[in-house]
Amino acid sequence: MPPPVPPVLVGAATTLLVCLAVALAARVPLVLGALGRAAAGAWGGAAALAARANVGGALGDARYALRLALGSAQAWMDEVHAAFNRAFGPEDVMLPANDWSVCTLQERMRVGNGCVKYRFKLPGPACVLPLELGQELTLCGLDAAGRVASASCVPLSPRAAQGYVDVVVAKPRPPDAPLTAAGAAAVGGADFARLLETLAIGDEVAARPGRAMLQYRGPYAPITDVVLIACGLGVVPMLQLVRELLPARESSVRAASVVWLNEAAEDFALYGELERAFYKYHRKLDVACIIERDLFGHALAGNRRVREAVPAFRIGTLAVVSGPDFFVAKVRDYLVRQGYPDEVIITV
Incomplete structure (x- = not known):
């Protein structure tokens, strides 16, 4: 027979369980509210899509309606996931806004023709870059010759992403290649793009918030x-x-x-x-x-x-x-x- 639990420990355990239950009860409405709002939006979208599919009848229309339905479902899941993270997820650890933070190359992936997506791991799994909406991220590193190369771009990943940041960079253009409008719009300098190509998984670069560009000072508000x-x-x-x-x-x-x-x-x-x-x-x-x-x-x-x-x-x-x-x-x-x-x- 196990030994009896001392009364002091029983009281402490009971108090802990009560506090935990109260904390969860306070947060559950946040998730339930998001579930209800998201479900209502998804249900309305599904009804509209079903009507569209019934009217269209063609395979192409049905396929298009199905993709819209799946998109609505994904939006609903994203909202539920975000609400769950706000209620129960780890607290954000904001990185310095005016200083450099070390990021580690975690993954590279070719995107389309001539572009590469790079995923960098932030210093901790709950770390978040303190970026405003539309704000650039400045990345900096050293090439094989010890020269500094840098570039600024708006991240592809969500601003609230914890533990990582994604950027998309155009591959360096050959010297004899004609300049196109898309090439002129390429994110990042050629030197930095070449530096990224030479990085191995696990190599480091420095990052910090750059220019905040989305500043509206127009006379018309709210924006609809x-x-x-x-x-x-x-x-x-x-x-x-x-x-x-x-x-x-x-x-x-x-x-x-x-x-x-x-x-x-x-x-x-x-x-x-x-x-x-x-x-x-x-x-x-x-x-x-x-x-x-x-x-x-x-x-x-x-x-x-x-x-x-x-x-x-x-x-x-x-x-x-x-x-x-x-x-x-x-x-x-x-x-x-x-x-x-x-x-x-x-x-x-």
């Missing part, structure tokens, strides 16, 4: 519509905006339009990422991937698909442009000619 126009890897900050603004219950944004222009089909390196975002948030998101054979020379107003994809300005609209300097200037000029006030156009 966002128009996101990008070229090349300029689509990365657009993906971040879509992922954070559209599913957020507290966001005032009701609709978003992504217009992604490139000169060739192979320049849409992150098409899969944008496609997944569309299927998740299709009730709020419009996407147009447009090929313009000469972004340097042709006027955007001459492209019918651009005219159709960019909505007319209305009060509460914010336009965000990302790409090389010539592209940003061309898009800004086009938007102003279409009636967009200059103060509602932001460059990231």
